[in-house]
Amino acid sequence: MGRQPCCDKVGLKKGPWTAEEDQKLISFILGNGQCCWRAVPKLAGLLRCGKSCRLRWTNYLRPDLKRGLLSDAEEKLVIDLHAQLGNRWSKIASQLPGRTDNEIKNHWNTHIKKKLKKMGLDPLTHKPLPPPPPPEHQQSPPPAGVSPEPRPPSPSEEKAAPTPEPADSDLGGDGELLLSKSPGFCTDEVPMLHPDEIMVPPTPLPASTCGSTGGGAAAAVSTPTTSYSTSASSSSCLTRDEDSPFAFMDMDLPEFVFQFQTGLDDMDARWRDCLMQPLPPSPAPPTPAAYEDPFDSYLLQRNGGALFSSY
DNA sequence: AACCCGATCAACCGCAGTTAG
DNA sequence: GCTAACTGCGGTTGATCGGGT
Numbered sequence: 001m002g003r004q005p006c007c008d009k010v011g012l013k014k015g016p017w018t019a020e021e022d023q024k025l026i027s028f029i030l031g032n033g034q035c036c037w038r039a040v041p042k043l044a045g046l047l048r049c050g051k052s053c054r055l056r057w058t059n060y061l062r063p064d065l066k067r068g069l070l071s072d073a074e075e076k077l078v079i080d081l082h083a084q085l086g087n088r089w090s091k092i093a094s095q096l097p098g099r100t101d102n103e104i105k106n107h108w109n110t111h112i113k114k115k116l117k118k119m120g121l122d123p124l125t126h127k128p129l130p131p132p133p134p135p136e137h138q139q140s141p142p143p144a145g146v147s148p149e150p151r152p153p154s155p156s157e158e159k160a161a162p163t164p165e166p167a168d169s170d171l172g173g174d175g176e177l178l179l180s181k182s183p184g185f186c187t188d189e190v191p192m193l194h195p196d197e198i199m200v201p202p203t204p205l206p207a208s209t210c211g212s213t214g215g216g217a218a219a220a221v222s223t224p225t226t227s228y229s230t231s232a233s234s235s236s237c238l239t240r241d242e243d244s245p246f247a248f249m250d251m252d253l254p255e256f257v258f259q260f261q262t263g264l265d266d267m268d269a270r271w272r273d274c275l276m277q278p279l280p281p282s283p284a285p286p287t288p289a290a291y292e293d294p295f296d297s298y299l300l301q302r303n304g305g306a307l308f309s310s311y
Numbered sequence: 312a313a314c315c316c317g318a319t320c321a322a323c324c325g326c327a328g329t330t331a332g
Numbered sequence: 333g334c335t336a337a338c339t340g341c342g343g344t345t346g347a348t349c350g351g352g353t
Contacts, residue, residue: 015323016322102342
């Protein structure tokens with residue numbers, strides 16, 4: 001006999017996560033570290049399967065995530081990596097600190113694919129597309145031995161796309177990626193997280209500073225998922241990329257960021273404490289004025305008016 | 312104002328490899 | 333060594349949003 005089932009699928013919740021669920025998950029992981037996802041839902045009091053918890057954490061709640069559109073450099077890197085790795089999104093994501101495989105996959109499918117096609121490149125092979133066939137009323141079958149290109153590949157074809165096998169040797173040798181030695185955080189090598197390893201967001205700056213610092217990394221954090229529109233007012237001058245309080249991890253740090261370093265430990269404790277607080281029975285939406293404390297203000301801005309994101 | 316449609320992205324599904332019993 | 337659960341990955345789906353008509 002093997003192990004116990006990871007989760008009995010009966011009675012488990014599906015669909016978008018609520019703020020309360022997020023808080024429970026964050027609190028649990030902050031308090032206990034990241035381990036055995038199977039046990040997480042039970043211990044955290046969530047009616048989710050461990051898989052769902054892991055996904056939510058790695059794709060959305062993880063504090064080191066850099067949100068927002070990929071920069072040009074990142075996009076170039078993704079294209080470069082895809083040319084060598086194919087659809088190995090997790091491998092590609094591991095070369096882009098703060099990005100998830102899901103995010104890159106989505107970006108590829110929604111942006112990069114189109115760009116490459118516009119440029120006349122096959123997104124699968126990264127080679128020039130054959131010229132489009134002259135328009136015909138009825139497409140006649142291609143001659144024997146001739147591939148009816150171009151056409152969108154079926155999923156199975158895409159899966160079997162000519163992925164240059166990098167021999168999975170960490171791209172060493174000739175196939176070594178110049179950019180693969182980035183010392184950044186690897187998303188598919190997520191270390192065990194402990195509360196004191198969680199980066200703490202710096203105090204937000206007033207909205208008036210947006211754009212003037214060139215960073216504004218902490219000015220506001222949208223909580224996407226089901227609610228990224230809710231924080232529009234507080235983050236209107238920022239891109240989502242800039243929204244993340246953790247976005248500075250691999251960026252040129254705006255000077256003001258360093259001003260917060262000294263108080264970081266204290267903030268860490270408060271971040272944790274705040275997250276560990278049980279939700280009030282019926283949280284009254286606080287008014288912005290009620291949060292004169294920078295940290296509370298951060299939470300307020302992050303979630304567009306609530307300590308935790310409104311859904 | 313209402314509707315349509317394309318774009319976006321969080322979340323789910325299912326598979327494969329790994330590992331515990 | 334076998335079986336079944338666990339974990340991670342890639343593909344796909346569906347809800348939501350915003351722009352156009």
